[in-house]
Amino acid sequence: xxxxxxxxxxxxxxxxxxxxxxxxxxxxxxxxxxxxxxxxxxxxxxxxxxxxxxxxxxxxxxxxxxxxxxxxxxxxxxxxxxxxxxxxxxxxxxxxxxxxxxxxxxxxxxxxxxxxxxxxxxxxxxxxxxxxxxxxxxxxxxxxxxxxxxxxxxxxxxxxxxxxxxxxxxxxxxxxxxxxxxxxxxxxxxxxxxxxxxxxxxxxxxxxxxxxxxxxxxxxxxxxxxxxxxxxxxxxxxxxxxxxxxxxxxxxxxxxxxxxxxxxxxxxxxxxxxxxxxxxxxxxxxxxxxxxxxxxxxxxxxxxxxxxxxxxxxxxxxxxxxxxxxxxxxxxxxxxxxxxxxxxxxxxxxxxxxxxxxxxxxxxxxxxxxxxxxxxxxxxxxxxxxxxxxxxxxxxxxxxxxxxxxxxxxxxxxxxxxxxxxxxxxxxxxxxxxxxxxxxxxxxxxxxxxxxxxxxxxxxxxxxxxxxxxxxxxxxxxxxxxxxxxxxxxxxxxxxxxxxxxxxxxxxxxxxxxxxxxxxxxxxxxxxxxxxxxxxxxxxxxxxxxxxxxxxxxxxxxxxxxxxxxxxxxxxxxxxxxxxxxxxxxxxxxxxxxxxxxxxxxxxxxxxxxxxx
Amino acid sequence: xxxxxxxxxxxxxxxxxxxxxxxxxxxxxxxxxxxxxxxxxxxxxxxxxxxxxxxxxxxxxxxxxxxxxxxxxxxxxxxxxxxxxxxxxxxxxxxxxxxxxxxxxxxxxxxxxxxxxxxxxxxxxxxxxxxxxxxxxxxxxxxxxxxxxxxxxxxxxxxxxxxxxxxxxxxxxxxxxxxxxxxxxxxxxxxxxxxxxxxxxxxxxxxxxxxxxxxxxxxx
Numbered sequence: 001x002x003x004x005x006x007x008x009x010x011x012x013x014x015x016x017x018x019x020x021x022x023x024x025x026x027x028x029x030x031x032x033x034x035x036x037x038x039x040x041x042x043x044x045x046x047x048x049x050x051x052x053x054x055x056x057x058x059x060x061x062x063x064x065x066x067x068x069x070x071x072x073x074x075x076x077x078x079x080x081x082x083x084x085x086x087x088x089x090x091x092x093x094x095x096x097x098x099x100x101x102x103x104x105x106x107x108x109x110x111x112x113x114x115x116x117x118x119x120x121x122x123x124x125x126x127x128x129x130x131x132x133x134x135x136x137x138x139x140x141x142x143x144x145x146x147x148x149x150x151x152x153x154x155x156x157x158x159x160x161x162x163x164x165x166x167x168x169x170x171x172x173x174x175x176x177x178x179x180x181x182x183x184x185x186x187x188x189x190x191x192x193x194x195x196x197x198x199x200x201x202x203x204x205x206x207x208x209x210x211x212x213x214x215x216x217x218x219x220x221x222x223x224x225x226x227x228x229x230x231x232x233x234x235x236x237x238x239x240x241x242x243x244x245x246x247x248x249x250x251x252x253x254x255x256x257x258x259x260x261x262x263x264x265x266x267x268x269x270x271x272x273x274x275x276x277x278x279x280x281x282x283x284x285x286x287x288x289x290x291x292x293x294x295x296x297x298x299x300x301x302x303x304x305x306x307x308x309x310x311x312x313x314x315x316x317x318x319x320x321x322x323x324x325x326x327x328x329x330x331x332x333x334x335x336x337x338x339x340x341x342x343x344x345x346x347x348x349x350x351x352x353x354x355x356x357x358x359x360x361x362x363x364x365x366x367x368x369x370x371x372x373x374x375x376x377x378x379x380x381x382x383x384x385x386x387x388x389x390x391x392x393x394x395x396x397x398x399x400x401x402x403x404x405x406x407x408x409x410x411x412x413x414x415x416x417x418x419x420x421x422x423x424x425x426x427x428x429x430x431x432x433x434x435x436x437x438x439x440x441x442x443x444x445x446x447x448x449x450x451x452x453x454x455x456x457x458x459x460x461x462x463x464x465x466x467x468x469x470x471x472x473x474x475x476x477x478x479x480x481x482x483x484x485x486x487x488x489x490x491x492x493x494x495x496x497x498x499x500x501x502x503x504x505x506x507x508x509x510x511x512x513x514x515x516x517x518x519x520x521x522x523x524x525x526x527x528x529x530x531x532x533x534x535x536x537x538x539x540x541x542x543x544x545x546x547x548x549x550x551x552x553x554x555x556x557x558x559x560x561x562x563x564x565x566x567x568x569x570x571x572x573x574x575x576x577x578x579x580x581x582x583x584x585x586x587x588x589x590x591x592x593x594x595x596x597x598x599x600x601x602x603x604x605x606x607x608x609x610x611x612x613x
Numbered sequence: 614x615x616x617x618x619x620x621x622x623x624x625x626x627x628x629x630x631x632x633x634x635x636x637x638x639x640x641x642x643x644x645x646x647x648x649x650x651x652x653x654x655x656x657x658x659x660x661x662x663x664x665x666x667x668x669x670x671x672x673x674x675x676x677x678x679x680x681x682x683x684x685x686x687x688x689x690x691x692x693x694x695x696x697x698x699x700x701x702x703x704x705x706x707x708x709x710x711x712x713x714x715x716x717x718x719x720x721x722x723x724x725x726x727x728x729x730x731x732x733x734x735x736x737x738x739x740x741x742x743x744x745x746x747x748x749x750x751x752x753x754x755x756x757x758x759x760x761x762x763x764x765x766x767x768x769x770x771x772x773x774x775x776x777x778x779x780x781x782x783x784x785x786x787x788x789x790x791x792x793x794x795x796x797x798x799x800x801x802x803x804x805x806x807x808x809x810x811x812x813x814x815x816x817x818x819x820x821x822x823x824x825x826x827x828x829x830x831x832x833x
Contacts, residue, residue: 485785
């Protein structure tokens with residue numbers, strides 16, 4: 001089975017189920033009440049049987065009044081009601097235009113209390129009227145019925161019911177349910193649709209379809225109000241003007257569906273259509289056209305076009321997308337058309353069903369729209385929730401980034417200040433102190449005696465200290481080799497002048513592992529302390545420095561030979577200092593041990609792995 | 614380029630004690646011909662403008678200004694002359710700017726007498742010396758240069774050998790150790806060092822040229 005066939009079959013099956021369910025439900029009541037229905041009467045003037053409804057079209061703008069005269073055989077009535085019970089008889093007119101006056105066998109039986117207004121469809125009334133027993137004075141009941149309207153012609157006399165109270169009550173209650181209660185519920189649903197679509201539109205302004213849905217429901221609402229709200233009968237002559245809203249409402253529905261489904265091919269121009277409707281209303285207002293004709297002229301093409309295009313778009317979309325929501329919506333719309341057809345047949349007495357069902361289908365359509373809106377609303381809420389979660393996350397991240405940036409900025413500014421200050425100090429040391437120290441050194445060397453030798457030694461030592469200070473100020477490297485080169489150049493090499501031989505050995509360093517630049521100065525100071533300790537206490541002739549680097553692990557060994565076999569427990573100030581500085585390193589250790597020719601200090605720590613960070 | 618002894622030497626140093634010492638040390642060197650001394654920029658300028666100079670030993674901080682200007686002037690007036698900085702501590706900015714204008718060595722003020730003579734011999738012989746700390750500064754400077762020139766398609770100005778030598782000295786190795794690793798003589802190491810100084814100077818000039826061109830000071 002091809003896709004299109006299965007689509008059509010599916011559609012037909014669903015619609016059949018819809019229709020059959022409803023009509024079989026109606027049949028139940030119809031069969032019980034149809035025997036009380038009067039749809040054929042005898043016309044005296046034509047001397048023949050005629051079928052209701054009787055219609056009279058008056059196109060004038062004046063309020064129209066129409067009189068219908070006909071006869072009914074009482075036998076027909078008495079057959080249908082149980083004679084023995086001697087019950088009272090009633091007339092039930094389910095629908096008629098505004099006012100009705102009924103005369104039976106010359107007796108007027110209408111009174112205000114018997115008429116319930118605004119019970120029927122559109123501007124129809126319904127009436128439940130008692131027939132007093134004294135009017136049954138022969139075998140024939142001669143009816144003279146006058147119906148008037150000051151709103152929309154034509155005037156129709158629809159089939160009515162005659163029977164006892166209990167018989168007619170069922171028809172009355174069924175009408176009430178199908179044509180009033182459902183409409184009342186529909187009105188509530190319409191308000192709901194209006195509210196929800198406004199909410200969705202306000203939350204999602206780029207979803208224009210919900211604006212159109214709100215406009216459509218807003219335009220339908222006044223008509224519903226005029227039908228259902230108590231007291232509106234005072235304004236009955238204005239109600240037909242509201243019918244000019246219907247083409248605009250259907251146009252809005254078209255736009256709703258068009259945008260919802262993102263259809264680009266069909267279009268009904270908005271502004272010209274609105275102008276056309278206004279023109280129709282204006283021509284009726286100034287009397288160029290009778291109101292009814294103006295409404296039909298304006299509404300019919302627009303309503304037909306809008307509905308036809310909407311339906312085409314909807315069918316096409318449902319067929320292509322196989323969305324179940326769209327399918328249900330399509331079924332509801334199609335069922336609404338079927339119901340309208342059904343009702344037209346009923347009103348013209350071509351169908352024996354008696355009751356109108358379009359209100360039920362409107363109710364179903366609104367329910368479908370509400371479900372669709374509800375879905376959208378849930379989706380919207382979910383989206384909002386997700387967005388909130390996302391926003392919160394982003395906010396936290398942004399906050400963190402800001403804090404990080406601020407911290408970096410702060411550190412940078414500290415660093416810059418430190419660097420500037422170091423630059424200034426370096427200049428001062430260089431231009432001032434170092435100059436004077438070299439003078440002292442030169443003078444002391446010029447005049448060699450034991451005293452001056454001591455001064456020269458101290459001056460030289462101080463100059464070296466200054467150089468070390470400047471080097472550490474100026475070198476901020478994460479390369480261990482560079483840091484160690486400062487130690488060699490500034491601390492170890494000057495020892496050669498004091499006739500201490502030095503050796504330096506280092507294996508290659510894996511460039512992936514770096515030393516934290518902040519720890520460089522600490523490492524230099526630690527090694528300086530070790531070397532100074534060795535020189536001061538060990539008085540060595542040879543100092544060996546051996547550096548073993550294996551991956552991130554560093555071991556620095558300092559051996560002093562030839563002097564006193566000095567080594568000291570961890571008590572001195574220097575050692576405390578070394579330990580304190582080493583605490584900043586990862587996996588750091590320090591040890592000092594006695595060896596045959598002197599002493600050995602060993603420092604170990606771990607470098608940072610920049611490859612994985 | 615090559616000059617032969619006896620050399621005419623200008624010592625520009627405002628500290629009289631230090632100036633005296635350098636004078637004494639160099640007077641005893643057999644290659645010394647004439648020694649001029651000056652305690653100020655003003656005097657030095659006058660000497661450079663009037664006399665031939667082979668070697669300038671220049672302190673950078675003088676009472677009437679910056680010694681760097683004198684190095685620049687000497688190279689401009691007498692391109693074959695050699696400038697060496699006399700420095701107390703080797704602070705980065707001053708010494709680096711002296712190298713950039715063409716100085717090709719330095720003598721520390723507390724250097725031993727024999728070292729002073731040795732350094733003068735080296736620089737007049739087409740060689741030079743470089744301490745690890747100067748090498749580290751040079752490395753930074755060269756990194757900056759190669760970064761800077763990336764946009765103008767000029768690669769690192771140093772040859773591979775020079776870069777390796779600079780790197781090894783920066784890591785604290787002695788010339789002897791560098792020579793062993795690179796399989797060259799100590800003298801060749803020193804020639805490389807001299808070339809590194811020269812390239813810094815040349816590149817500094819081309820950098821200035823590039824800057825000037827960019828700003829539109831030059832028409833070509």
